[in-house]
Amino acid sequence: MIVSCSFSYFGSHIDDMKLENDTRISEFLLLGFSEEPELEPFLFGLFLSMYLATVLGNQLIILAISSDSCLHTPMYFFLANLSFVDICITSTTVPKMLVNTQTQRKVITYDSCIIQIYFFLLFIGLDNFLLTVMAYDRFVAICHPLHYTVIMNPQLCGLLVLVSWFMSILHSLLQTLMVLRLSFCTKVEINHFFCEINQMIQLACSDTFLNDMVVYFAALILGGAPLSGVLYSYSRIGSSICGILSAQGKCKAFSTCASHLSVVSLFYCTALGVYLSSAATQSSHASAVASVMYAVVTPMLNPFIYSLRNKDIKGAVNVFFRGKP
Template identity: 65%
Template sequence: PFFQPSFILQRCPSYIEKQNFTRVSEFFLMGLSDDPELQPLIFGLFLLTYLVTMLGNLLIILVVSSDSHLHTPMYFFLSNLSIADIGFTSTTIPKMMVDIHTHSRVISYVGCVTQMSIFTLFGCLDNLLLTAMAYDRFVAICHPLHYSVIMNPGLCGLLVLVSFFISLLYSQLHSLMVSQLTFFMYVEIPHFFCDPSQLFNLACSDTSTNNALIYFMGAILGGVPLTGIFFSYTRIVSATLRVSSTVGKYRAFSTCGSHLSVVCLFYGTALGVYLSSVASHSPKKSAVASVMYTVVTPMLNPFIYCLRNRDIKRAMQKFLRRTA
């Protein structure tokens, strides 16, 4: 059915016009709004959000690396999560601000595929690092006597490397599938970055196999880590409830509070965006909703860890005093 005239005419109306038949070399990112009066406000909000995200995550990286008391697996994963958040936001926000400033919405085909690949890489890396952090908390609370043996530096480094290479393979899979698609003439992406789902919807070629593969891989790379996190916290809650003292219970839950808040924020916003896009069927509303997990979540992560973690707060105060 994808090669019937009606389908070609619907998806690619210029397909049958031989004189206008060209292969796409650029896309047009439509952004969040077409209203010219809103553009300065959007630019200012995104600039402020980006600066806060960069400063917050860079501060966590500097504090963890400068304080010897924070050279533990938990904060090693946290600093890598901050690096992933910096890469995640730097892939989309600067390009959007440049487009607003220059009044240009053009992005080259190579630039679009590159942006999509890097965005997918850091998004998947965020997901896997949160899973590694859940495993770290599970070992710390359920097997405290063997914690230093199990969570040794070699295993921690291996978990980060494996997470990176899995994310890299997943992002390259996206790039490979998009490179096989055919686009024609003027292509508008109703988003502020090159979202893979939007590219599949705008393609003139058959994307049924690509969509099935993406959903399958997404279910594995989303479902398996989420199941691991759920299993870890089930065991953590069970072990904590067996502790007799109230102080012990509070201490156990306080060590997991920051991570659990970030997990709920990350998966909650991503699931909310998915459900809203399914319910509304509006690409514009989906683009606005995606701001939550692409922009807001990386900005809030440093605040969550700084406000809920006493070790981070103490180390940050010492770092700021030394800097001053």
């Protein structure tokens, strides 16, 4: 009788321990960039300025394109979508960081962290695919100008954007579900300004081999394939431009893709720099600082690049504000 009671006690005690170990972490700490309180006002002002510039600049691009019928073309249709995605990228991460900086409470709930991972991966993937689609659009415009309106018809443009959304949703859903299978024990400090997926995987106390494989495979397929498409498109564009005899013709052909090429270079160079630097140094703080470039700075600079190098956008903005050409 005593033995049975002892087994019953130890059995219930073990069950309690299992329940305790299976308890999900409810909060994470986003350490951000600095733990020094005197730097918090500077960081708050800096990121608030960049966020407002991103939202206002990209909204201006969208309004200018939608209000000017002359800009209702495939190139500007993709640009309006890119501007919308850029607003969404920064809105996924920066507002929470600003709130944490202002309140001095660097806490994010588990559910909010998972939601942030999902939407950040969704919009970064969309940015990646849209840049590839825009490179294809420039390839058709320069290499097949006589067939441009036939090839880049409204149905194809809508289909390309729809496929980009579909692929991005599948990817972000897969990565988020893979994070949900992980368990977190005691170390809940994320040395980043948002819930970055690689940081989350490193904090897990369960086996992360499958998660690492999914991340690497997705980076290879969903990162390498679009980048290859961009490089192929611009290699063909470069060959076509070199074949143009007149210098004026070369300049005009190059000017049609200069803005997009600048944005592509900025996005891919900063994104690759994040993962290469983090893989080389294993420094979470360095990765967080580098992530600012493609997650905050690049979306902020996109409207400036397109408006400064594009006469059509300048004209549309002028009409939008002044009501006359």
